[in-house]
Amino acid sequence: MNGRSRILVIEDEPAMLRGLKDAFAAKGFETIVAAEGETGLHLACSAHPDLIVLDIMLPNVNGYEICRAVRAANLQMPIVMLTAKGQEADIILGLNLGADDYITKPFRIGELLARVNAHLRRTKASAHDIFHFGDYELHWSSHKLFRHGAEIELTAKEFRLLEYFASRTGCALSRNEILDAVWGNSIIVTPRSVDRCVTTLRAKIESDPRLPIYIQTIRDIGYRFEIGQDGVP
Amino acid sequence: MNGRSRILVIEDEPAMLRGLKDAFAAKGFETIVAAEGETGLHLACSAHPDLIVLDIMLPNVNGYEICRAVRAANLQMPIVMLTAKGQEADIILGLNLGADDYITKPFRIGELLARVNAHLRRTKASAHDIFHFGDYELHWSSHKLFRHGAEIELTAKEFRLLEYFASRTGCALSRNEILDAVWGNSIIVTPRSVDRCVTTLRAKIESDPRLPIYIQTIRDIGYRFEIGQDGVP
């Protein structure tokens, strides 16, 4: 899994679907779509999206049932319901079934994006197309890293490693976890390769690699990526 | 810690305030109120509410600034904004400042309650990641220990030992049990190694290691970990 957030959109109306897809793509999200309930439920389980945007009026299985099924499967990602049904009873029903937000059509795309970001911020999956840390900017969609506007060239592995770190800011990560995520679980390499890559990445982003600010070593555990300055919401 | 949730309502209009207070009380929430920004901010810091309902139009300090200040103070509770300003730009501003939800007046009280519940449900679920004892916070995912916001550095063994103690709070634990759980049953070390590790851990978390509050010795048996005072929310 690379760093950008993956949104699953379950919506049957083609025009709406395209609009959502474009809007999410423009903000650097990866979108996967399902035009029908069964497929959506299946994707929710198999594709591990970071958030689900769910229309309620769907052919066959309706949105409420999908919501209930997702929660019953113990999946924890935020669910944003999207619908023309604006009756209070519907809203309360949706939220009580495990949805996190309920937006009534017609809605404003900017508001939807802001709400999606707010939920992702809590989940910590990542929020925007540009990820800020210290005085760096990591651009997901263009795959570039900048410092004070100047690009810092990273190799493919270094970039994927940094992406992964960024997507899991603050977490203690074992070498094996990192290997699975960045190298892929099919490739077999020594856990020490992680150290090697961390060294080169540190050389590029840490002002003093001996006293790293961003990529911290946790002896006996692995590494932890941290944002330089103040608190992380 | 698992009692009723405490809601801080920051709202200057008396009628609205009473309505909210009654509605929350009817659902079994504990409500604390502030009719003015400064007070509200102060209560947010000192009273540790589980959620904040925040009006934007307030005399003196407005809701946006309170929201920003709360997040700047690194307080993590959900914030639900409540306001007559329904312009998309206002909503996006609020959400980007760290609010979790934005409801426009006039609103339906049932919807507000459902949304508040949805946010609390999520917070409770993720609070799983933090273990509180005395005035310490043990963060599982980041492998860190804090006291009053200051990090206390632990070695890997110390951390694992503390984790184990925390997971079996209140139980009498023999040295062999501890060895199996923390060292792993394949490794062979003297049971005295446990004592050694307990000593260093005490040195870091007990204010007086001679009179330990958290890690107590049970002569002839082993140790027992206890939470200091009451659970501090």
Next chain:
DNA sequence: CAATTGGGTAACAATTCGGTAACATCAGTT
């Protein structure tokens, strides 16, 4: 009250772990 036992801990020793230099490999390019 003396003897015994168990735990605290200082001091030392052994071990483990991570950083990194040096080398190897591999793919793409000239």
Next chain:
DNA sequence: AACTGATGTTACCGAATTGTTACCCAATTG
């Protein structure tokens, strides 16, 4: 084929952690 740059592996070193031992004190027991 030689070159280049990226990436993986190995080996070595220094530092931090961890285990052992020994000694002492406190509690328990006879």
